[in-house]
Amino acid sequence: MPKGQIRKALSGFYYVLDENGERYIQCRGRGVFRNRQISPLVGDFVDYEADNDLEGTITVVHERKNELVRPPISNIDQAILVFSAKQPDFHPLLLDRFLTAIEQHGIKPVICLTKMDLLKESEKGKLEHFIADYEKIGYEVIPTFKGDPSLQERLMPVLEGKISVLAGQSGVGKSTMLNTILPALELKTDDISKALNRGKHTTRHVELIEVNNGLLADTPGFSSFDFDTIEKEELSGCFPEMAERSNSCKFRECLHLNEPKCAIKAAVEANEIPEYRYKHYLKFLEEIMSRKPRYTND
Ligand SMILES: Nc1nc2c(ncn2[C@@H]2O[C@H](COP(=O)(O)OP(=O)(O)OP(=O)(O)O)[C@@H](O)[C@H]2O)c(=O)[nH]1
Ligand SMILES: [Zn+2]
Secondary structure, eight states, X not given: OOEEEEEEEETTEEEEEETTSOOEEEEEEOHHXXXXXXXXXXXXXXXXXXXXXXXXXXXXXOOOSOEETTTTEXXXXXEEEEEESTTTTXXXXXXXXXXXXXXXXXXXXXXXXXXXXXXXXXXXXXXXXHHHHHHHHTOEEEEOOTTOTTXXXXXXXXXXXXXXXXXXXXXXXXXXXXXXXXXXXXXXXXXXXXXXXXXXXXXXXXXXXXXXXXXXXXXXXXXXXXXXXXXXXXXXXGSHHXXXXXGGSSSTTOOSSSOSSOHHHHHXXXXXXXXXXXXXXXXXXXXXXXXXXXXXXX
16 A cells, blocks of 8 residues: 655645655545544545545555644644744743643744844843743754844754744744745745646645755644643643653652642752743643533543
């Protein structure tokens, strides 16, 4: 059975790039998927039956590493989180919300800080502190601005060989960022359009664009969060600086609230964990604990 990866979904068809990366097969999903409520997703590795060189039917969807609802994509390696330094002002609470949700999905976050040119001299120090904090946690932070001549050489290696999704509030500069590195992107977008024998798309759809041997979703994701699916015991696992210390807490189930001999609270007091990160953790924990129970039928 030939294998491939779904690169695009449009009007009930899935465009599967064959294993050799040579051509796109326009596929329908087999009826059985609908019965089992599995719907193929862009990003899925699949088996398909070829009717001819160009058309076929997806028969097997292979196990997913992860999946997102917005945009509907599976097997995502990383999320490029775009936040602006100004207009809107840098917002660590919102960043931590995004980071938590992304970590929960097992996706690696990369932080891009746009509009660095709008910062006054007097405002730069504060932002540099935040950058240092997030880098210390282990996140890659890419400060940038419109037309940044060095963005391409910093961002392209990040995208190399990965499936990436762009995320961030409206107006933070996501399109501007992509435009800045457009010479590298545009070529590949055209390649895909040609391969699919279509002009520029007008319908809403999801597509993975080839970038530097990797794939970038053309639709941004993670527009809002409510911690709907995260459990309180899982939360500190989404804060890497807490996850790496929580084995040292006296209690295995420590929620790092008021428990004695808590390694996390000790690290906050010792300024090893920034206080605002811990406060955000507490805020999210409270949101999770005051969430109404969810009732499901299954
Ligand atoms: N000064 C300055 N302005 C910027 C920068 N990046 C983006 N802008 C401006 O910010 C506005 C929003 O930028 P966009 O790139 O459209 O933002 P977006 O994140 O794609 O927004 P949505 O499409 O709504 O999601 C535009 O007016 C840009 O010109 C920057 O680095 N510096
Ligand atoms: Zn603890």
